[in-house]
Amino acid sequence: MAKLIEATYGDALFELAVEESRVDSLYDEAGAVIEAFNDNPEFGRLLNHPEVEKGEKEGLINNIFSQFVSGDMTGLLITMVSKDRQKKIVDTLEYFRKRVLEYKKIGIAYVSTAKPLTDEQKKAVAGKLLETTGYVDFQMHYSVDESLIGGMVIRIGDRVVDSSIKHKIDELSRSLMKIQL
Template sequence: MAEIVVNRYATALFEIAKEKGAMTKFKEEASAICEVLKNEPEYMNLLGHPSVIEAQKLELIEQAFTGRVSDEFVGLMGLIIKKSRTEYLIRILTQFIEMAKEDEGLIKATVTSAMPLTNQQLAQIKENLEQGTGKTIELDAQIDASLIGGLIVRVGDKVVDGSIKGQMDALKSQLNSLRLA
């Protein structure tokens, strides 16, 4: 249910940005709003708190964002408050940002390794992914010592597991499924 709600609002915002030809502006504003909301958890708690009446929440949104971001964002946040979906606000904005980046030809990818990769290795991975997808890659590097060795690369919803741990898990699964004759 949550994914449906997040996707519906993010898609609506994306369509509005597309219609107005303001995708870059909307993406920047969504990023700024996300930063504010993430850095001010008390503010988010106040917006979601059941004892704070809706009118006060709407006034808080108006005071904080009117004149600083597009009216569409103020309206969206007001609608989210009226529909009691405040807990989805950051996820909605984050999904919109990802949709806007993808529309610009930018895809987020994550490479996870057992040890830190050099800048040269990261640049090579990024170049290979860009050649393979035909899009610009925003690469995020993470470290997970439990992988033992190798890499896990995530591009959008696709995952390539070339880690030793992944290979060992696959082998374990195969061995567990063997039946002795």
Template sequence: MAKLVSKVYGDALFETAMEKELVDTLYEETSALLPILQDNPELFSVLGNPQIVKEEKVTLLHQVFSGKIAEELMGFLSIIVEKDRQNEMISILEYFIQRVKEFKKIGAAYVTSAVELGAEQKAALEKRLLETTGYVQFEMHYDVDASLLGGMVIRIGDRVVDSSIKTRLYELKKELSALQLA
């Protein structure tokens, strides 16, 4: 249910952003707003308190965010509270951010290597990923796992490219085991 709510509301915000040509502005603002909301559970306890009337909750939102975010986003947050969807506010904004990234063709690549990659290697890898995918930009996330022994594992969405020595050794072991049984 929460996934459906975040999709419906996130799509509504995306459509508004498209209509009013505010995609970049609302993307930047929601990207900045999201960590603020995630780091302040007290705000959600107040917004979710059934003893506080909706008008007071909306007034609180205006006091906190008015003048700091676009009127469209302020109005959107007010609607979320008025419709008692404040518990899904974070997932709604996360969905919107993801939707904008898809629209702008911004991908997220998770790279795990056996050793720390240098700046040149990272730049070459990102360039190669841009050439071989439909994305125009990547958010690169790097991690080191010495157990890979060499090579790297790259995950983009649900696609995984595993060129690690650890995996190659495992596959070789499986092939050799199959030969011995035959």
């Protein structure tokens, strides 16, 4: 099975970062490039425009990014443009950043609750996650979803723990539907 474009380029960047002990600096550069693309959507449209020549696109990338990021990061961007992969630049860099977090054993947790958590409750949730997982730190993202009624939903990667009242009511409803009278 073929690797996804973002995995191919992201893995190459990750391997380079580890080999050269530049994981943190390339992680930060990837974040800056992602932010630049997200803040300037017209730049992405320009790179994808069929009437703009490839050499012109490569020159644009070089002129804009070479003064802010390393030659390796600029080289990756130019390579992706030269191979018509510019639509996948942001996805590739996001993939790379996730690989770095996994490498450093930093998890990303999304916690949804029916009501906002206090700072003490947030600290307790993060502490419990650190105890029960192999991660040494977490990037915590909290959101409020009143439809949960109570409890919480925690998502880390593709794992989900749903202890919400809404989920329990749904389970009970499904069980009751199976009862034959």
